[in-house]
Amino acid sequence: MKHEEQFEHQLKQLHQARKETIHIPLKQKASILSLLTGRKRTPWYMQTQVALGIAAVAVLFHLAYQRHAQPSVLTKYYDASLYAQIEVHDYTNEQYSKMINRAHQQAQTERDDALANLIDKELLTGRLMARDEGWYIESCDKTRLVELKADLIQQLNLTHNIDLSIEVGDALQIENNSQGQIIALLKPIEAPSCG
16 A cells, blocks of 8 residues: 555656646647637627627517417407307308307306207397408397408308498398308398397
8 A cells, every 4th residue: 555655646746846847838828728718708799789689589579479469359349258159250261160269168068058059049130349350240139249250251242142231330130051150141121129
C-alpha cells in the first residue's frame, strides 16, 4: 500500500512541476476557451430582434385565437340556455346535414327519451327571428330554435322550395321529409298563432 501512495505522491509532484513550467499566453488561453465553448456573444441588437420576433408571433397567435373565439351569430342574438334544443341544418357538398345541440347535458335515459320524442315531433310552424348568413327560426311554443345555414337556403331556392319574401318576424311553415330534413319553407296559408 505504501508503494502505491508513494507513486501517487510522485505523480502529483511531477504534474505540478509540469504545470508550473508550461504557461499559455492570455490571448491564446482566451481563444482556446472560446473554441471550447463554441459560442460567441451575440450583439444586443440581435437579441432585441429575436425578442421582438417572438412577441410578434405571440400577438398574431392571440389575434387569430380571438377571431375564432368570437361568439357565433346565434349566441349574439339569443341566449341558448332558453331552448331545450338547438338544430342546425346545412347543405354542403351536395349533402344535407342536421345537427342537434343540447343546452344542458342530461342523464342517458332522459336523452334517449328526448330523442325518441324528437322523431315523433316535427316543427311545422315557427317565426323567422333573424336573417344573417343563415336563417334562425323559433318554434311557436318557443322550445326549439332552428338554424338554417346559407348553403341550405341556396339549395332550397334552387329547387323553388323557399319563399324568399319572408321577413324577420313573419310566421312560416316548415315541411320535413321522413328523415326530418327540411325540404321547404313557405308562408302559411292560415297565419298560425305564434306568440
